[in-house]
Amino acid sequence: MTLSGRLQAAWARLRGLPLWLQLSGFGAIVAGFLAFIFFLGFVSGERAVGPAYPFFAKVTNKLENVFFGRKLPPQLESTVYNSALLRLEAKVALVDTGRDPNDTNMLSRNGGGLTSFGENVLLLAYNGKIYASSGPGDVRETAVMGPDNNQTAYQALPDNPDYADYSFHRGYLRYNDLMYVEAPSGPLLVASYTEFNPEGSCYANALAKLPLPVGATSIDEVSASPQDWEVIFRTTPCLEFKKEHLAMEGHMAGGRMVFQAPSSIILTSGDFHLDGMRSAGPGIAQDPDAMYGKTLLVDVETGEGRILSMGHRNMQGIAALKDGTVLVAEHGPRGGDELNIIEDGLNYGWPLESYGTTYSGTPIPGAISFGRHDSFARPVFAWMPSVAVSGMALINGFDESWEGDLLVSALSDLSLFRIRMEGQIPVYSERIEIGSRVRYVHQHTDGRIVLWTDNSELIFLSPLQRVDEGQRFQNWLATADLPRGVKSGVDTAMGRCVECHSFQIGDDDKAPSLAKIFNDPIGETAFAGYSDGLKSRKGNWDRESLTAFLDNPDAFADSYMPASGINDPRVTEALIDYLEYLDRQF
Template identity: 25%
Template sequence: MKSKYLNFFIYVFILFIFSGYGFIASEKKLPPYYLLKSINQKISSLNNNDKIVFKEIAKNQNINYLETTLIPLEFLEFNLGDQNSETSTSSGAIGLFEDSIFILNKHREIIILDSNLSQTKLFKIKDLDDNNKAFFNKYKKDLRIHDLLIKKKNNEKYLLISHEKYHPNVDKHSLDISYIKLEDNFDLSDEDWNILHEGSLIKYPDYAYSSGGGQLADYDSEHFLMANGDYNLDNWVNKTDMIPPSQNLNTSVGKILKINFHKKDYEIITKGHRNPQGLSVSSFGNILQSEHGPNGGDEINIIDIDIFKNYGWPYQSLGVQYIDFNAPVKGTIGSHEEYEMPFFAFVPSIGISEILEIEGFDKRWNGDILVGSLKSRTLYRLRLNDNKVVYVEPIWIGERIRDVKQKNNKIFLWLDNQKLRIYSISEKLLNSLGREANQTELHALLESCLKCHHFGSTNPNHSAPSLSGLFDRKIGKDPEYKYYSQVLKETDLYWSKDLLQRYMINPQSDFLGTSMPAATERYTETELSEIITLLENYSSSSIN
């Protein structure tokens, strides 16, 4: 009888020990936590057909993937122009109208895509009253076309473009808006281009052709908005005794204009702008505007169309001159005092471009602001609360973003390399087992690795080099990662299984001075071996 009770207590004690260790292993992630989790993950994936892995999805041709914090995206890319041109000064723009996409490329061409993303039209902008031929003969380049907008009047459709016009008799320029009627099939009518708005005549430095702004944004059935830059006529770079044009109400330079398409007149609604690069109006009438600062201080402004405001340039700025730490402003440098303060600013500058409010895309993003960038090659998502920015998420694109548009469940990016990218939510990834790390069949064993590392291409937002192709390149040679420790930079070795396992157990043993933490207490030897096998599989055989 005693033996029977003793056996019972031994079984209970053993059960208690294993249960206790199981609980502690689960909480502290002690071995064999990751191995058991990965086995469970594999079993779960076999029981759920909807939870497919990323590697299977990526076999789809022409579809690329981008992971953001809240949602995964997939995108298609279309090449709509040669990025090389010795004569072009333009970069292009996007216009959305009904179910069609209008693309202005740098070759003075307009391409129209239908809702199925099939090209329906391509035509050259010709016979525009801008004196481009005279300008080309003198300067050996084409005049810049900034933006386009499709607008209705009396049930007719019209194509509007903002562009530079050369006045050879005085060797000056103006920022104009011209329009032409579109037929029902979007062919250009046989009518001539008409001038809707002729901007102020100015003489600007040759290098300042890109500082004119020219962004167009539809406002209501009769009106639209245009942002006009100051072409560096600011008393910063170009000294003058005159009032800077952006502060002079007798000129359209450095202003945002509200233009009546029917009456062909305009009013100035703000002044004091440097180099606008973005302008949008939401369905609720919210007006967002972005502009380049000098060295620092790329601005986001919320425009109130009913209250005239002075945004300060060139009398104030959040930035300074490129050549030193000075700025010829009124008051304290970098304070923006006595003038309308930007809603938000990027310091240092990102080379800000188009801006918009997200509407009807996804409830996780709706109401946020998207901002493109040229210098940073990144799309920024700003989360707002009580009219304040809560956080900014950088989304690496890898190309100069010239224009951004959004309609329903699609986001359109026009890139300076003359490619159009169309982003949408990847429902397959959103409903799959996990984030990209798990969706590459790497499961829970790499959970700790992926707190720092990643798969796919490295971008400036990553804190560690990519694990893709680890065995295909020399140690410390991810070409896009710039922060290797010196000892890894200097080695000429490739990873082997044995070397990598020694490195993971004790990184300092072979590479003294590396910042890699040891994995001794996180994994068993079996788990380490399986991790290394997985990494090897995602080298030469990797989809990346």
């Protein structure tokens, strides 16, 4: 039989099969193809090399969007986060860094750091640009470029045949921090980043400074090119690329700073995964001559630097308490995120000792104990399971109830941790769900807390005090111009409403919050349990619709809220007066 004859026979046999078999065969082919694409995307996402990479990255990202409904960053949103002592009003601003949202490297490419100068929060982003924002609705690119980290030369390495034996992750040469300081010689911006050295074919952490014009009060008065920055410090030795795993693991660079008057910076310098697990040889954090896995003390005026403490992994957060105590939030291995108090000359044990394990749960290779911290300086606190700690800030002047607390941001846990310090002892840690990978936490000079997330969001947090709802209502009732009988009717009716409803903004857990309901859209708070009827109802609440709803929720919109049972229209009217009054308060 000829080839075409054979094909025709096979086709006829296929056509003869029942339709359901034909369809499921087709389905299996499609599913196999999708699985293959996922696999390729996964592999290329990790290895990040080769000309086909951008294509597969795009395809897998599209598919992930379809199947897992990845939430794209909101344009401009306001929401409320709950915490034990405070409710936090969060306003979200999206920073357009020009990043391709289909680039699956985007999470890793983020890095970056925040600082405050005048009215603006400044962001140094992955692309080396500096953005300024005074709040949501005002985010702009400034005329100040960050220092040059030789990104272009680094990006060319995967295509260079001399480096064929290495695997590069394109997103791992990063900017790690930005800080405004008032040095004895004048105001400066200091940037911390990982720098590629093309001549030496190696990389190091670097600090560069940009003197600001004396008297400048805003970044809008400044312009600077990358060449205007002066490199003041580079960690030594300049590290060579490794052939195991990825050539350069810049997501482990640390690179966060805290200022110590008059002119010192404490810089965290990560171990770049040179820990014996992802590299050959012993952990670099224990090498007393290498400035990695160390905290460093650097003078911004002279550029002199020395090792302060050793035995660290990847310290992504650093902050100083009012009494001068310096703490770092250290991104550990599995189960080993630590909060350490830094003391000159101490060794914190990594990778010889850790509370954490390898990703398979086995002891860290070369460790002298398992899951213990017996021989070296111990953390004052650790997260179990680990949350992927990132930045850290001391809170000062945000709200009295948070005064002196530490905020630690977390990546994989999508949250913030508020740590209450009593002296040098952390007495509790409160988790506050944010919902994005939080890369950096900073307190602005005006008191607001600002978060930078891997979704390119700047989130501005302000405290929303809890009010005494009962007292507020009684105060209003006392001054309301109502007959005595109506007053007591309103009081009784309200007693029923508060069995379910809260009057705090954003407190929509049990029932919709009624704090701002008047004049607001029907059925659109964050309450998760709306009936279909109320949810699909269009329009804003006004006097008429509220009266109809309270009289008969079922008739109004198939709502399952029980009827108020009020039989005096003056009482209903007064309740609505109160809702209107409340709305005016916010």
